[in-house]
Amino acid sequence: MGKKTKVKDSDSDELSGSEIPSNFKVKQRPVLDFKIVIVQDEADSREYCWSKLWAGPGRSTKRKFCIICGCPANYTCVSCAKHKPFGFERNFCSIRCQTVHNEADCGKPIDMTHW
Numbered sequence: 758m759g760k761k762t763k764v765k766d767s768d769s770d771e772l773s774g775s776e777i778p779s780n781f782k783v784k785q786r787p788v789l790d791f792k793i794v795i796v797q798d799e800a801d802s803r804e805y806c807w808s809k810l811w812a813g814p815g816r817s818t819k820r821k822f823c824i825i826c827g828c829p830a831n832y833t834c835v836s837c838a839k840h841k842p843f844g845f846e847r848n849f850c851s852i853r854c855q856t857v858h859n860e861a862d863c864g865k866p867i868d869m870t871h872w
Contacts (some may be wrong), residue, residue, distance in 0.1 A: 821846075824862075825854040836864055 823830040830848030832855070837847040847863070849855045 821848040823850040823854050824848060825857050826850065834858060834863060840864060 821830045821833075822828065824847050828850045830850045832849050834847040834849065834855070837845075847858060849858050
C-alpha cells in the first residue's frame with residue numbers, strides 16, 4: 758500500500774490549518790457597552806421599546822413561599838417578624854419546615870448578598 762496524499766478540493770478554504778500566512782489579520786468587532794446598545798435601540802425605534810414597557814405591581818396579593826422548601830406558606834415565624842424589618846418575614850408551610858428554620862436561621866441577620 759502506498760502513502761495517501763492529501764487532495765485539495767477547489768471548494769475548501771485556501772487558508773486552513775497551518776497554512777495561514779503570518780500577515781493574515783482577523784477582523785474584530787468593537788467592544789460595545791450594553792447601556793449604549795440600549796440607548797441606541799431606543800433612539801432608533803420610534804415605537805415602544807422593551808426597556809420602556811413596565812407592567813407595574815400586580816393586582817393580586819403578594820404570595821408567600823416557604824423559606825425552606827419553596828411551597829406556598831401559610832405560617833409566619835413570630836420571632837422573625839418581631840426582629841426583622843417589614844417585608845422580610847420568614848414564612849414556612851409545615852411544622853417540619855418550622856423546626857428546620859428554628860435550628861438554622863431563626864433570628865439571624867439576613868445576608869442579601871447571598872441571594
